[in-house]
Amino acid sequence: MRNAFANTLIEMAERDPRVALLMAEVGFSVVEPFEKKFPDRFYNTGIAEQSLILTAAGMAIAGMRPVAYSMSCFLPSRAFEQIKVSVCYQDAPVTIVGIGAGMSYGEMGPTHHATEESALMRALPNMTVIFPSDAGELAEALRWAINSDHPAYVSFRKAPSPKLPEHGFDAMRAVPYRSGKDGAILAVGMSVAEALAAADALAAKGFGLSVWGLHTVKPLDEEAVLAACETENIFVLDEHQGWAGTAGDIASLILESGKRVRRFRDISIRGGFAGKVARYPELIEQFGLDATSVAENIASAFEGK
Amino acid sequence: MQIGESEVRACAELAGNIRRDVLRMTYEKKAGFIGTSFSCAEILAVLFRSFLELDARDPDSEKNDVFILSKGHGASALYAALANIGAFGRERLFEEFNEAGYNMGVHPKRGALPGVPASTGSLGQGLGLACGVALADKIAKRGRRVFVLLGDGECNEGSVWESFMLANRYGLGKLTAIIDRNRLQSYGHDCEVLDMGDMGSKIKSFGWNVIAVDGHDCGRLIDAYSSAIGHGGGPTAIVANTIKGKGVSAFEDKVLWHYKWPEDEHMAIATSELG
Missing domain, CATH: 3.40.50.970 (Thiamin diphosphate (ThDP)-binding fold, Pyr/PP domains)
Structure with a gap:
């Protein structure tokens, strides 16, 4: 990078x-x-x-x-x-x-x-x-x-660039990486790679997830967010504090639009500072932001847990 | 630069006009900071009249020298100085200052009025902005000068000293900072707060050329600005020793008059003392 x-x-x-x-x-x-x-x-x-x-x-x-x-x-x-x-x-x-x-x-x-x-x-x-x-x-x-x-x-990120599928860039537009009928993951910037891997794991379980990449979180691509609502299940993935987070902006946008969703999960960092020494992959795992944790989180939402 | 007695008198007269206008603005509009505005009246008068190369008919031209009021709460004095040199109509001072729907706020806003290049009011930011302007000028090889006025209390902010270091490091010779050294802050005297002591020595130790001067003596201020402009090396700081509220004895060196605006009972004496 x-x-x-x-x-x-x-x-x-x-x-x-x-x-x-x-x-x-x-x-x-x-x-x-x-x-x-x-x-x-x-x-x-x-x-x-x-x-x-x-x-x-x-x-x-x-x-x-x-x-x-x-x-x-x-x-x-x-x-x-x-x-x-x-x-x-x-x-x-x-x-x-x-x-x-x-x-x-x-x-x-x-x-x-x-x-x-x-x-x-x-x-x-x-x-x-x-x-x-x-x-x-x-x-x-x-x-x-x-x-x-x-x-x-x-x-x-202070990390090598992930290898993402080829895609264009428009500063004001979210990137549609894949489309699915059961739900949509809106992944902020550095979480896109994890979101795509999570969607693969969920596909293997029979859940089809859309994945949108949000490089730009302000202003939000409102059109993309509202399009994602067609799946009725929204999962926001963000490696930042959930307090005053992008998921809150997305929730406000959806509520104000009058769109109905059945499930909404804010998968971001809630809570304190990292504790014991941990490397980056271990940290995002601790905070539930790695692909495996995200897939489990979303599957549990579908299974009503 | 040789400037005669008549210019000294004209500067003193402009300082008087600035004070009289500030008095009327703060009295009529019940806003503004009279103490800080009075302490810098001569500093602004001499700069705006005799040194700042600013085309009053085109105050925002890139060819003009730049002046940034880092102690933004002195805005009423800045507006009065600009109006008195013809950057905009003087009558606007009494119509627009602190008036809802206008741009002449208690703190200056970038571009809101002719000759106001920066938004200030949060202390400790104007010197850094001035450094950036001077650096951009250096890169573009523009010859104009950049002046910035700081309060001494403002120099409590660490960001000011970061900028002092930067200006010296990058040899910003077109930059002149004036410190309005009135020794009175918003809760007490400087010596009771952080005691900035010998500010000239402090700034000098940061690599600046430093000139200390009586900040109410127009002749001395003319000498100081001349010397700053003539200095061939890096940036210059003029430590202008002043009295907060200078010009009306009841306002001088009193914390209360950092905040207060004049009421009817103050106007007769203030008007008579200001002449």
Whole structure:
């Protein structure tokens, strides 16, 4: 994923002299080619996320298209008010990029997990929030965000890109991966691969599940959500806190539309910080977000458990 | 730069106009922060009259110098300064300030009025924004200057010091920060809060060129701005020693007048003291 990030930024900077990369002391062994190629458009603000965001916002109001890069666990929370006021209130075209979406920093522990990033960033007016599912979507999301005249938050996993089926990218549209009659899994960004594996396991049990990939969680693709309701069973998969989560947005949308669903399950992180040392795959298993747990969860819903 | 006595007098007169307009705005509209606005009247008057290259007929042109009011609660003084140099009609101050349905808020909003490039009011953000503008100018090789006015209480915020470091690291020589050093915050005097002490030394230790000045002496302020602009190296900070509420004895150096707006009983004395 990180290489897709670095390569896309180089491509955008070649095309557009307004593009600059600012980072807060992250990106070792990834961003150097950008620095080498564009030394006058590469800035390390030091371990200072507030300054990173303010400087980027200032560059944006002076006509540039800065990308502010740091870790997902630090940037939205440490610099939240700077993002709220100097980026979003001013509607400054800053692309904020986080590495380490959800729990993907694994054994680095809860200080390095970013399960609150979605709630924080979705709460801000003028902000578009994107969790790319794979390297291709990351590249497309960056192109879209840098070209947009408004703020965007793009956060990706600290992990190799999963191999997903070929698909197009439209920032405002969910990705329909497969269609089934019994229910629909709406999977946020990094959970798409698990959702597809869970749908395979459920198919083997005789349940046909649609799978939609939601790279963009704000704004929601309302049309896709309402289309998914035709199956009458909605399962939202999201590697973020369920409090103020995307599943809540989806539930509100469905209720307000007057659509009826029989089953709705919010499969996200509820509760505390990770406990004992655990690697990323073990963590998503602990929190019930791996393919096996998701398949069991959905099967139990159909079986009325 | 050689600036004569007449310019010093004109700056002092503009500072007086700013105070008189702020007094009327805060009295009539029952809003705004009079103490902080009065303490920066000369700082703004000298900057706007003698140094800020701003085409009043086209205040938002990219060719203009940039001024950011980081201490956004001093907005009434900013609006008065802009109106008095002709960026917009002065009568608007008394119609629109804090009036529902208008854009002249208690805190400035980016683009809401001619000559207001940034939304401020949350302390500790304006210096970083100014750094970003100065950096973008450096990349684009634009020659304009960037000025930012901070409160000394605002410098309690850690983000300010992050930006001091950045400006020095990237040699932002077109950037001038003015610190309105009135030593009075919103709950008490600086020495009772965090005691910022010798702010000049602190900022100097961050690699900046520092000038300390009496922030109510227009002649000295003219010298300070000249020296900042003439400085060949990195960024300059002007520590302007001021009195919060300066100009009306009853308002001076009193926490109450951080918040309060004048009532009828204050107007006679305030008007007479401001002349």
